[in-house]
Amino acid sequence: MSELVSLTKQDGIGIITINNPPVNALSPGVPEGIAAALEEIENDESLTGGIIIGGGQTFIAGADIKEFGKITSGENKRGVAFLPLLKRIEDSPKPLVAAIHGTAFGGGLEVAMAFHYRVIAPTAQVGQPEVNLGIIPGAAGTQRLPRLAGVEKAVEMCAFGAPIKAGDALKYGIVDRVIEGDLLAGAIAFLQEKIASNEPPRRTCDLTDKLGDEATNAPIFAAAKKQAAKVRRGQPAALAAIDAVEAATKLSFEEGVKREQELFLECLYSTASKALIHAFFGERAVAKIPDIPKATPVYEIKKAAVIGAGTMGGGIAMNYANAGIPVLLKEASQELLDKGLAVIRKNYQNSVNKGRFPQEVMDKRMALITPTLTYDGFAEADIVTEAVFEGMALKKQVFGELDKVCKATCILASNTSTLDIDEIAAATTRPEMVIGHHYFSPANVMRLLEIVRGKATRKEVIATSLAIAKKLKKVGVVVGNCRGFVGNRMLHPYGREAIFLVEEGARPQDVDGALYEFGLAMGYLSMSDLAGIDVGWRVRQEAKHLEKPGIRQPLIGDKLYEMGRYGQKTGAGFYDYDEKRNRIPNPEIEALIKETASEAGIAQRDISKDEIIERTMYALINEGAKILEEGIALRAVDIDIIYLNGYGYPSWRGGPMFYADTVGLKKVYERICEFQAQHGELWEPAPLLKRLAEEGKTFADFDKGGLTVTA
Ligand code: 3H9
Numbered sequence: 001m002s003e004l005v006s007l008t009k010q011d012g013i014g015i016i017t018i019n020n021p022p023v024n025a026l027s028p029g030v031p032e033g034i035a036a037a038l039e040e041i042e043n044d045e046s047l048t049g050g051i052i053i054g055g056g057q058t059f060i061a062g063a064d065i066k067e068f069g070k071i072t073s074g075e076n077k078r079g080v081a082f083l084p085l086l087k088r089i090e091d092s093p094k095p096l097v098a099a100i101h102g103t104a105f106g107g108g109l110e111v112a113m114a115f116h117y118r119v120i121a122p123t124a125q126v127g128q129p130e131v132n133l134g135i136i137p138g139a140a141g142t143q144r145l146p147r148l149a150g151v152e153k154a155v156e157m158c159a160f161g162a163p164i165k166a167g168d169a170l171k172y173g174i175v176d177r178v179i180e181g182d183l184l185a186g187a188i189a190f191l192q193e194k195i196a197s198n199e200p201p202r203r204t205c206d207l208t209d210k211l212g213d214e215a216t217n218a219p220i221f222a223a224a225k226k227q228a229a230k231v232r233r234g235q236p237a238a239l240a241a242i243d244a245v246e247a248a249t250k251l252s253f254e255e256g257v258k259r260e261q262e263l264f265l266e267c268l269y270s271t272a273s274k275a276l277i278h279a280f281f282g283e284r285a286v287a288k289i290p291d292i293p294k295a296t297p298v299y300e301i302k303k304a305a306v307i308g309a310g311t312m313g314g315g316i317a318m319n320y321a322n323a324g325i326p327v328l329l330k331e332a333s334q335e336l337l338d339k340g341l342a343v344i345r346k347n348y349q350n351s352v353n354k355g356r357f358p359q360e361v362m363d364k365r366m367a368l369i370t371p372t373l374t375y376d377g378f379a380e381a382d383i384v385t386e387a388v389f390e391g392m393a394l395k396k397q398v399f400g401e402l403d404k405v406c407k408a409t410c411i412l413a414s415n416t417s418t419l420d421i422d423e424i425a426a427a428t429t430r431p432e433m434v435i436g437h438h439y440f441s442p443a444n445v446m447r448l449l450e451i452v453r454g455k456a457t458r459k460e461v462i463a464t465s466l467a468i469a470k471k472l473k474k475v476g477v478v479v480g481n482c483r484g485f486v487g488n489r490m491l492h493p494y495g496r497e498a499i500f501l502v503e504e505g506a507r508p509q510d511v512d513g514a515l516y517e518f519g520l521a522m523g524y525l526s527m528s529d530l531a532g533i534d535v536g537w538r539v540r541q542e543a544k545h546l547e548k549p550g551i552r553q554p555l556i557g558d559k560l561y562e563m564g565r566y567g568q569k570t571g572a573g574f575y576d577y578d579e580k581r582n583r584i585p586n587p588e589i590e591a592l593i594k595e596t597a598s599e600a601g602i603a604q605r606d607i608s609k610d611e612i613i614e615r616t617m618y619a620l621i622n623e624g625a626k627i628l629e630e631g632i633a634l635r636a637v638d639i640d641i642i643y644l645n646g647y648g649y650p651s652w653r654g655g656p657m658f659y660a661d662t663v664g665l666k667k668v669y670e671r672i673c674e675f676q677a678q679h680g681e682l683w684e685p686a687p688l689l690k691r692l693a694e695e696g697k698t699f700a701d702f703d704k705g706g707l708t709v710t711a
Contacts, residue, residue, distance in 0.1 A: 005033025006055075007040055013188055014041035014050040023061035024054045026107045031085050034111075042092060049095040049191045052115060053184055058102025059124070060111055065133065068277060072269055082107060082139040083257065086114035095194045095201045099187035100124050100175065105163065109174075110139035113148060116201040118175040119190050120166045121183045126174055127163030131237045133280060134273030134652060138264035140205075142244035143256040147207040148173050151217050151249060155224045158241040160231070173210070205253040217249050234519045235276075235652050237267045271662055275654030279644055282637040282655070286477045287466055289634065296463035299409060301325060301471070305381040307398055309340025309371070312415055313387035315443025318344055319472045321368040322444070328381065330372050337371050344369065347444065375405040383468070385437055387415040390538060395419060396427040403428035411461050413437035417488050418539055421454040421481045431456035435465055438485060440646040441531065448646030449474040452485050475645050480632035483543070487642045489627060490656070493619040493682070495536075498524035499554035500679075501612055503597040505604040508574045509585050514612040521648025524616065526583060528557070529573035537561040551682065555596050560589075618672050621660040625686035628657075628702065636699035661698040669693035 004027070008015045016037040018024040034052070041050040054060060063080055070076035089096060089111070098104075098112035101121040109126050112118050120126070128137045128145065136142060137158055146154035149172040157164065169175045179186030194201075212220075224242050232238035240263040247259040267273055304320040305328040306313045313329065320327040331337035348362040370377070378384065384406060386398050395414060402412050412434045414424050425431035436452025449472070451465045462478060469476025479486045501511050502525070512523025528536055536557055547553060560566075560573055567573035568581055576584040594604065624639045633639045640655020653659045660668050669689050676683035692702065 002029050002033040002036075004029045005037055007037040009044075009047060011188060011192075012046060012048045013191060014044065014047045015184070016041075016050060016052040017055045018052070018060060019055040021056050023058055023103075024056065024108070025061055025064040026080070026082065026111070027064040027067070030060075031082055035085050035088065038089060038092060038096075041096075042094060047094070048195050049097070050092075051097045051099055051184070051187050051191060052111070053099040053187065054102060059098070059100045059104045060108030061103050062106030062108050062129075063138075065277060065280060068133075068135070068268060069274070072274065080107075080138070082110065083261075086110065086139055089114040090116075090203050090205060092116075092201065095191060097187050097191045097194075099179075099183050100126065100166075101183050103127070103163070106130050106137065106141070107139050110137060110141040110144070113141070113144040113174075113204050116203065117190065117194060119177045119179050119183070119187045120169055120175040122166050122178055122180060124166050124169075125163040126166075126169050127161065128158045128241075129161040129163065131159060131161040131232070131235070131241055132276065134235060134237045134270060134276040135267040136237055136241040136244055136260065136264050138261065138268070140257050140260065142241060142260050143248045143253055144204045145174070146211060146245050146248045147204050148210070150210040151212045151245060152220050154248075155220055155242055155245050158245055159224050159228055159238045211249050214249075217246070221246050234650055235272055236270060237273065240264075240267050272652035275652050275658055275662075278637065278654045278658050279640065279651050282641045282644075283475055285635065286475065286638050286641050287470075289462065289466075289478050292459050292463050292466075292478075296459050298464040298467045299382060299411065299460060301382045301464070301468060303381050304328070305330065305378055305384040306387060307384065307402075308387035308389075308415075309337055310387065311343075311441060312439060312443050313385075314340045314344050314347075315441070315445075316385050316387055316415065316437075316439055317369050318347065318365070318444040319439075319474075321365040323471050323473075324368070325471075326368045326370065328370050328372050328377050330375070330378075332373070334373065337373065341369075341371055375401065378402070378405045379407055381406060381410055383411040383413060383464075385413045385415055387439075390417060390419065390535075390542065392419055392423065392542070395424050399424055399427040399434070403430065409433075411435060411464060413465070415439055416452075418484045418542070420483070421452050422456070425454050425456060432458040433461055435461050436481070436485065437465065437468075438487070440487075446646060447473070447475050448487070448642060449476045450485050450487055450642065450646070451476050451478045452481055453478055454481050475641060477638050477642050478634070479638070479642075480630070482627075482630070482632050483546070486624075486627055486633050486639055487646050489632075490620050490623045490639070490643075491647070493623045494616050495524050495528070496554055496682070497615040497619045499556055500552070501607055501615060502593050503554070503556060503600075503602050504607060505597075506607040506612060507585065507590055508593075509583075510607070510609075511612055511616075514609040515616065517609070518613055518617075519650025519653055525574040527648075529567035529575060529577075529583075532567050532569060533557060533560045533573050534566040552680075555600060556593055559592065559596055565589075614671055615675065617656065617659065618668055618675070619683075620656045621668055622672055622683070622686050622689060624657055624660075625689040625692075625699075628699070629686065629688040635703045637703055657699040661700055665689060665693040665698060666696070 004020045006017045041047050096115045097117045098115040099119050101124045104112050104126045128141050130137050142158050153172045166178050170178050228238035244260045244263050247256045304325050306317045307330045309329050309331040317327045317329045352359055352362050388394050414436050421436045425434035435457050438450035440446035440448045449469045453462055466476045498511050508525045512526050515523035565572040568577055571577045576586045627633050636657035639657050643649035643655045644651050672685045
């Protein structure tokens with residue numbers, strides 16, 4: 001055996017334990033260890049059967065995802081050949097039981113399904129989440145799961161990736177018994193029953209009664225394909241998973257496994273899979289901040305407060321209530337407070353109506369939110385998040401007041417989306433307790449939390465902010481302080497180019513259409529209409545003093561503002577909107593854009609989809625490279641995680657910096673130089689981008705530190 005897998009013997013049963021923390025992934029050595037243990041169980045005549053169980057927190061959570069990158073890069077030439085092992089397990093003459101706790105995901109569930117029987121702890125979950133990594137089950141999961149759970153459930157689990165709980169796993173026949181109490185003891189008792197029954201071990205591959213027929217299956221596959229096109233847009237793995245399950249219903253087990261392998265390998269080598277795996281590890285990497293060790297003490301957050309019950313403040317208060325933390329919600333007038341609370345109530349009610357949680361949960365969460373017009377109770381708050389209008393004077397006033405009423409250990413967070421955290425902190429006598437907590441709208445839905453560290457912010461405050469992000473089920477990314485931080489600073493040139501493109505001759509729907517086709521949740525102009533043309537206008541007013549004379553500025557946003565076209569909220573912005581908020585292009589606005597452009601001497605021309613993508617994406621990337629070089633973002637992957645979780649960037653493109661690597665930095669750099677020649681200094685290439693392009697390197701190399709960084 002190996003250190004990773006041990007075999008113990010108890011009551012005539014061999015017990016295989018996986019010891020590969022933290023998640024018992026099937027890393028090199030684990031399959032070999034299982035094979036060796038199995039051989040010993042088979043050869044030892046004193047043993048009548050075997051059990052596999054996970055040591056520590058969980059059963060096997062899947063293949064080792066790190067190995068996939070090694071396979072596609074050629075570093076691992078052996079691949080992950082689990083199939084022969086699973087066949088050996090299934091063919092074993094002695095009955096074998098898998099005992100599942102924690103999670104049996106991906107290859108973990110595939111191993112369990114090759115065992116003759118499965119028992120499960122009541123809190124455990126099983127799933128085939130491979131599609132989230134851009135691949136499909138590659139160890140016969142698409143062939144064994146429909147044989148156990150039926151075609152419909154198997155398609156759902158393999159194509160959409162959501163795990164299911166122990167009770168459902170039993171209901172669908174994926175497991176044979178839920179064990180209350182000691183899992184191993186329950187598994188031994190179950191196996192002994194099977195041994196006593198003298199039945200031959202049940203091989204999953206032999207089961208066919210749940211495989212259905214053409215007539216019942218065809219509508220299942222058709223509906224799943226339709227759903228995949230909608231919710232897994234741009235991701236071939238979902239369709240491949242459906243094809244693989246379809247193969248299970250039409251081919252022999254062996255032929256089906258072969259088909260699954262072909263599809264698995266196609267997916268594994270796809271850019272989408274590499275991008276999604278980058279995002280998986282990126283989400284975990286962002287929590288690691290070099291100067292904030294894991295052991296940094298964190299403040300306990302028992303009570304929270306939020307200032308401002310508008311769209312953002314209300315959403316932030318909901319986040320705390322959802323996490324079970326009581327929260328004070330302060331507004332300036334009873335009318336605004338009532339309005340804010342009504343929105344919160346409506347949001348919760350929608351969730352109840354949609355069956356997401358019962359009424360009692362809503363009542364509990366509402367009861368955790370205490371509306372107030374005063375600072376009463378703020379002295380007990382462990383964190384206050386300010387979410388008032390985006391104006392420096394107002395923010396400073398609020399922080400000055402908070403400084404007087406809050407206890408010394410209270411974290412003072414600002415939800416500013418652009419303003420200088422150090423300047424806000426200077427309005428207090430404790431800048432070390434001040435930090436930016438930049439949420440994204442709707443704050444109760446979007447996963448991103450940009451955590452903005454100021455010059456003086458204490459390490460404990462940053463560590464606590466990361467812990468809060470986790471508690472609120474957000475992805476916290478720590479960034480430096482500059483105008484717009486990472487996300488909105490990059491959005492600025494991206495949005496500028498989107499508007500320049502319409503001013504140069506593309507229609508709004510051409511720009512948005514190309515961006516949507518690229519994979520974004522929506523194009524920039526639709527997003528501006530959603531966020532509010534007035535909000536953009538207000539941000540521009542605050543930054544007017546920073547504009548350089550003689551540099552081209554987008555013109556059309558101000559025009560729309562002056563016309564009262566504030567976007568969806570007024571039923572009109574770049575587009576018109578009907579009562580259902582459907583977007584309707586408005587030829588008058590298209591004419592207005594042309595007129596505005598011609599007044600400003602901007603020539604009109606045909607603009608290709610490729611140019612739309614290059615101008616907008618390369619603007620994002622160029623600014624991203626500057627941000628990286630300045631140290632505002634720690635790593636390129638941090639920028640990617642921000643864009644994937646806060647800006648609707650397609651996960652299967654891996655984020656803007658990963659996308660740049662897939663295009664090739666030399667190509668990106670050269671095109672930016674062309675844009676600079678055509679459009680001037682706004683397109684000045686980032687020095688880091690230039691250097692990486694010239695050295696033939698990538699942003700991933702930058703993250704690995706494999707660079708000759710020149711000061
Ligand atoms: C697969 O199985 C393909 C098969 O069909 C076979 C094909 C031949 N590998 O998330 P956490 C690391 S595909 C390597 O923070 P949690 C993770 O990076 C796989 N590493 O913990 C982190 O490292 P670090 C199908 C992995 O408790 C640490 O473990 N399976 C893997 O919040 C802790 O992770 C999946 O997709 C892995 N498979 O959540 C499951 N999993 O500490 C993916 C985790 O250095 N995993 N790590 O940052 C998960 O969903 C969650 O990690 C899990 C635990 C729910 C298990």
